[in-house]
Amino acid sequence: MELGKIQKLKVASKDKNKIYLADEENNKVLLNKDEGKDLKVGDIVDAFVYNGHEDFEATLKTPYAEVGDLKKLKVVDKARVGYFVDNGTDKDVFLPYKEAYGRLEVGREYLLYLYHDKSDRLAFTMNIKDKLKTNENFKVNDIVKGVIYSIGRPGAFVAIENEYDGMIPKEELKGVYRIGDEVEARVQRILQTGFVTLTLREKAYKQIDADADEILELLEENNGVLELGDKSDPELIKDITGLSKKAYKRAIGHLYKKKLINLYSTKIELKNGRK
Known part of the structure; x- marks a missing residue:
């Protein structure tokens, strides 16, 4: 009998209070007492086996995850030594603190793997x-979807399509991201090892209009002047605009060609009529 798996079991016995299911080796397990009222002895059912209060138990409900599955699931409660996760059956499954990354929020979903612990x-x-x-x-430039499963100094690690490993480098992150967030990104590089690096930005020729629009909004919010020019420090540009210096220079060059701004070494300003 496989713990944490859906398997075919036979109704071995039934009385008013209890129904027992058995596998081919005649290992028996108690069926959830609220299920199986219409079953007869000898019937074959698909049952999920899980840990009950004292021994293994079974349910006819289909779980969200079986052992070996990687699924995005909801944390529904918090206890002294861990969290509890809704797995689609009457009994929630434990997520120990030592197996969690950071402090999780009850009600949020996270990407989780179901396994057997040492007990x-x-x-x-x-x-x-x-x-x-x-x-x-x-391949490079493919648009993919994924879930952030960890955030560290190099950046945000992403489970692409919940199956492949990838990362959004720190310098590519714009805004606030949390573990559990779903992202859509572009494949930026594929290393020889097969590891994928991602970017949240479009290809340069597509991204430039969006970057330019954001800079225009910043200018309008700051009385038509932004104290950032092509000689400004890259970190300062990143802090204020969220753009790399290269992307910033590309965007302001675009605005300059459209005759929307004046350029200076340490600032830019909207042309008259745009303030």
Whole structure:
């Protein structure tokens, strides 16, 4: 009998209070007492086996995740030593603090892997890096979707399509991102190892109009003047606009060609009539 798996079991016995299911080796498990009223002895059912209060139990409900599955699921409660996650059955599954990244929010969804712990109990973990594949499916400039499963000094690590490992480098992150966020990104590079780096930005020729529009908004919010020119410090440009210096210079050059701004070494300003 496989813990954490849906399997075919036979109704071995039934009375007013209890229904027992059995596998081919005649290992028996108690069916959830609120299920199986219409079953007869000898019936074959698809049942999910999980940890009950004292021993294994079974349910006819379909869980969101079986052992070995990687799914985005909701944290529904918090306890002294961990969290509890809704897995689609009557019994929530434990996520220990040591298997979680940071402080999680009850009510939010996170990408989780279902496994057996050392005590042969079902548990979830957020430590999924070794469960993800290296790239065998994407090419540079493909648009992909994924879930942020960890954030560290290099950037935000993303489970692409919940299957492949990738990362958005720190310098590519614009705005506030949290573990559990879903993102749509472009494949920027594929390393020889198959590891994928992603960018949230469009290709330069598509992104330039969006960047220029953001700079125009910043200018209008600051009385038509932005104390950033092509000689300004890259970190200062990044802090104020969220753009790299290269992207900033490309955007202000675009605005200059359209005769919307005046350029100076340490600032830019809107032309008359635009303030």
